[in-house]
Each structure stands twice: as structure tokens, then as C-alpha cells.
Amino acid sequence: MSGDEKIPDIVIGRLPIYLRELRRLQSEGGKPTTSSRELGELLGISSAQIRKDLSHFGEFGKQGTGYHINYLIDQLSHILHLDRIWPVALVGAGSLGTALAHYDGFAPRGFEIRWIFDNDPGKIGRQINGIAVQSLAEMAETVARHKIQVAVIATPARAAQEVTNRLVEAGVKAILSYAPVHLIAPPEVQVSYSDPLTELQRMTYYLGK
Amino acid sequence: MSGDEKIPDIVIGRLPIYLRELRRLQSEGGKPTTSSRELGELLGISSAQIRKDLSHFGEFGKQGTGYHINYLIDQLSHILHLDRIWPVALVGAGSLGTALAHYDGFAPRGFEIRWIFDNDPGKIGRQINGIAVQSLAEMAETVARHKIQVAVIATPARAAQEVTNRLVEAGVKAILSYAPVHLIAPPEVQVSYSDPLTELQRMTYYLGK
Known part of the structure; x- marks a missing residue:
């Protein structure tokens, strides 16, 4: 990276x-x-944009030969801190949480759900994909003890802010939320959202009646 | 809207x-x-940004009284073409597609999955949440006959481009894809993605090692 x-x-x-x-x-x-030209065509991004984006981090390609794929993968993985596996706490063991716990796309891309929390006594103690669901009451201590930095929220919307507060207080630094509600968190905590409905609603703007 | x-x-x-x-x-x-101030605080967006965004579409609030919530909901729903229900075709009846077909968050926000397609003979004809899974071979004709404009792709990555091509050719104008791959479509077709891993990977950039 070029300086600060x-x-x-x-x-x-x-x-x-x-x-x-x-x-x-x-x-x-x-x-x-x-x-950059091939990548740009594959991704619908201009090759100039790709070269400019990558130039923030160093010189990865050569005029004429382009980028070595394996090398650029290693470099981008390193920049994104993906040259390790991030253990993830999942909050919410309903149908969405259960589907996420079974999803096999996390590990190949650097994440592994290792803890699941819920407040439903009917779910606590049950195994989901080999992980025992723990009580929400145990969450703060578990997060702090294992220094968990990444969490996924799959609770109903009304519970998501309270869960966020408790995760942040326990030390979580990055939250991906599936609850369809904006979450308030301190600036040093990253929050991302997965709400397919906002994507669908954005697209219908462009459709006729 | 102010003109063109x-x-x-x-x-x-x-x-x-x-x-x-x-x-x-x-x-x-x-x-x-x-x-705009209250909305801004709730959403972490500046009040000036909110006023500017809304001013593209008309005058919705008054200095001093603010926005009438019901009125602004009606207006935004109209602008986004959400004063109707959009029927949706879902492609892919695996675990993700099945979860989506059962998800009850679509209808309250303007969308209803009415058709499901898959190419697995073991799935075709099965009912998922009251909808019979149809063969992919029937997709183009069904999309054209019902003038389906919105589709959700929940296939494996390797199948998503071919499915996109067939949907676009049959008349679909907006695609939400869960397949972790960039899709190529004509400019008049809207494509959005839901890939939680890219969100997680963006956030880990900001985390320490």
C-alpha cells in the first residue's frame, strides 16, 4: 500500500x-x-477502473503480459485479510439462520460459522450442522472469550439492534445483517446488509407499469 | 419527477x-x-442528502411540519412501481431456492414468487410452498406467456449465465441473482446480486490480523 x-x-x-x-x-x-481488459469484459467494469483500483495497492501486472492469476489472488487475499479463516458467530437459528449454518459457500471464501445463538428454549441445545445452539445469554461471554470479530445476524428485525449492541459491546468488529432494518453501531464497527427486497425494489423503478 | x-x-x-x-x-x-433529520439519524444518512434525494421527485415535505409518513410511503411506492404486486419466477429449487420460496418477506414488500423452475427430474413436479416445480425446458414459454418481468436466480454459479440468457430472451427485465458470479445481460435488463461473501470479504479489509 502506498503510504497512509x-x-x-x-x-x-x-x-x-x-x-x-x-x-x-x-x-x-x-x-x-x-x-485488466479481460477482467473488465467479464465483470462489466472498465479496464481503466480495474487498473486504477489495483494501483492503490501496488504493481501487480506488466504491460503486455498482464496479471498472473495465482499471484493476484494471493495478493488480494492478503490485502483483504483472507489468508486465514475468520470464525463467525451466527445469531438467530430460525429458517434463515439454519440455511446459513448449512451453506457450504462460507469456508472456501474465508469464513466458518462456529457458534450459533438463539433465545428460543426450543432451539437451544439443538445441533445445526454439528454446532450446538447456545442461549443468547451466553453470547457476550462466548464472543469475548474467543475474541470473535465477525458476526452474522439472522434474527427478526425487531431484535436486531439489541443483538448488535450486545455483539459490539462484547468486541465484534464486523456484522453482516439479514434483518431488514438499519442498525446503529459505532464508526469503528463495520456493518453490511443483505436485504434482497431493497434490490428488487430498486430494479422495479426501471420497469414499466 | 422534474421532466426528463x-x-x-x-x-x-x-x-x-x-x-x-x-x-x-x-x-x-x-x-x-x-x-429528514429524524430519518437521517435513523438511517445514518445526512438530512441534506435525504432532502436532495427526494427533491428529484417533487415536494413531499413542508418546512416545520416535515413529511407525512403515509403520504410519503404512497409516493415512494408509486415512484418505485410498488403500488402493485410483481409476480416473480424463481429458478433453482435447491436448499436456497426452497428457503426463498418459503420466505414470507416478499409479499409485504411487493413481490410474489409464483413459478419455480429446476432441471432436476427429482424436483420437477414437487410442490414447494404450494407451487409445483416446473422443468427448465418449460421456462421460456411460461415466462413469455405470463409476461414475467422479474426473476430470481438461485442456481449453482456455473448454470447462472445460461439461465440469464434464456430469461432475457423470454422477456425478463429484472434479475436478482444469488449465484456468486457476474452475469452478462443487455443494458436494458437490470441485474442485482445477493452475495453475502463479498460483503464479508469487504469488511475484513478493515479488521486487524
């Missing part, structure tokens, strides 16, 4: 997209290199 | 967030009005 330059969030947000596409190219096993 | 002004995508993307928060305020039933 503050890199725009929107640039950081594109790095996982580049990484995902590079891994796809790698898994196809066709060739060792790619170019 | 092209409104930035990023503004359109915030309207569903405003609508979601207004509906939450409405459901709390506390009071008939809100303000």
Missing part, C-alpha cells in the same frame, strides 16, 4: 468481486494470466 | 431504504409525520 493513503470504500468493495472472478478463472485452469 | 432528468442510480438505490424505514415508523404507529 485512505482508499475509498467503493474501491475496497470491488476487490472481493475481482477476487471471485480470478478464482473462477483459476478453477477453469485455462491459462496462468489475465488482463 | 436522469436520476442517479445511487439515489434510486436509497429510495427502498427510505421506504423500509418509513414503513417501520408507520407500523410503530406513534405519529403521523417525520423529518
Whole structure:
């Protein structure tokens, strides 16, 4: 990284997209290199934008030969702190939480759900994909003891802010929430949302009646 | 809307967030009005931004009294074409598709999954939440006959582009994809993605090692 330059969030947000596409190219096993032009065509992003984004972090390619796919994957993984597995606490063991606990797409991309919390006595103690559901009352202590930094919220909307407060107080630094509500957290805590309905509603703006 | 002004995508993307928060305020039933300041504090967006976003579409509030919540909900619903229910085709009846077909959060926000397609003979003909899974071979004809404009893709990544091509050719205009891969579609077709892993990977950039 060139000094203490503050890199725009929107640039950081594109790095996982580049990484995902590079891994796809790698898994196809066709060739060792790619170019900003090829990546740009695959991703619908201009090649100039890709070169500019990557230039924030160093020189990864050469005029003429392009980027070595394996090398760029290693570099992007390192920049995003994905050269390790992040253990994740999941809060909410309803149908969505259960589906997430069974989802096999986390581990290959650097995350592993290791703890599940719920406040429903009917769920506590049950195993989901090999993980025993713990009581919400145990959450703060478990998070602090294991220094858990990443959490996924799959609770109903009305519970999500209270859960966020308790996660933050216990030391969590990054929260992905599936609850359809805006969460308030201190600026040093990252919060992201997965709400497919806001995506669908954005798109219908562009559709006729 | 003021004439033929092209409104930035990023503004359109915030309207569903405003609508979601207004509906939450409405459901709390506390009071008939809100303000850009209150909305801003609830959403972590500046009040000036909210006023500017809404001013693209008209005058919805008054200095001093603010916005009437019910009125602004009606107006935003109209702008986003959500004063109707959009019937949705779901492609992919695996564990994610099945969870989506059971999810009860679509209808209150303007969408209803009415068709499900898969290519697995073991799934075709089975009912999921009252909908019979149809063969992928029937998809193009069904989409064209019912003039389906909105589709959700919940297939494996390797199938998503081919499914997209067939949906677009049959007339679909908006696609929400859960497949972790960039999709190529003509510019008049809206494509959105739900990939929680890219969100998690963006956030770990900001975490220590």
C-alpha cells in the first residue's frame, strides 16, 4: 500500500468481486494470466477502473503480459485479510439462520460459522450442522472469550439492534445483517446488509407499469 | 419527477431504504409525520442528502411540519412501481431456492414468487410452498406467456449465465441473482446480486490480523 493513503470504500468493495472472478478463472485452469481488459469484459467494469483500483495497492501486472492469476489472488487475499479463516458467530437459528449454518459457500471464501445463538428454549441445545445452539445469554461471554470479530445476524428485525449492541459491546468488529432494518453501531464497527427486497425494489423503478 | 432528468442510480438505490424505514415508523404507529433529520439519524444518512434525494421527485415535505409518513410511503411506492404486486419466477429449487420460496418477506414488500423452475427430474413436479416445480425446458414459454418481468436466480454459479440468457430472451427485465458470479445481460435488463461473501470479504479489509 502506498503510504497512509485512505482508499475509498467503493474501491475496497470491488476487490472481493475481482477476487471471485480470478478464482473462477483459476478453477477453469485455462491459462496462468489475465488482463485488466479481460477482467473488465467479464465483470462489466472498465479496464481503466480495474487498473486504477489495483494501483492503490501496488504493481501487480506488466504491460503486455498482464496479471498472473495465482499471484493476484494471493495478493488480494492478503490485502483483504483472507489468508486465514475468520470464525463467525451466527445469531438467530430460525429458517434463515439454519440455511446459513448449512451453506457450504462460507469456508472456501474465508469464513466458518462456529457458534450459533438463539433465545428460543426450543432451539437451544439443538445441533445445526454439528454446532450446538447456545442461549443468547451466553453470547457476550462466548464472543469475548474467543475474541470473535465477525458476526452474522439472522434474527427478526425487531431484535436486531439489541443483538448488535450486545455483539459490539462484547468486541465484534464486523456484522453482516439479514434483518431488514438499519442498525446503529459505532464508526469503528463495520456493518453490511443483505436485504434482497431493497434490490428488487430498486430494479422495479426501471420497469414499466 | 422534474421532466426528463436522469436520476442517479445511487439515489434510486436509497429510495427502498427510505421506504423500509418509513414503513417501520408507520407500523410503530406513534405519529403521523417525520423529518429528514429524524430519518437521517435513523438511517445514518445526512438530512441534506435525504432532502436532495427526494427533491428529484417533487415536494413531499413542508418546512416545520416535515413529511407525512403515509403520504410519503404512497409516493415512494408509486415512484418505485410498488403500488402493485410483481409476480416473480424463481429458478433453482435447491436448499436456497426452497428457503426463498418459503420466505414470507416478499409479499409485504411487493413481490410474489409464483413459478419455480429446476432441471432436476427429482424436483420437477414437487410442490414447494404450494407451487409445483416446473422443468427448465418449460421456462421460456411460461415466462413469455405470463409476461414475467422479474426473476430470481438461485442456481449453482456455473448454470447462472445460461439461465440469464434464456430469461432475457423470454422477456425478463429484472434479475436478482444469488449465484456468486457476474452475469452478462443487455443494458436494458437490470441485474442485482445477493452475495453475502463479498460483503464479508469487504469488511475484513478493515479488521486487524
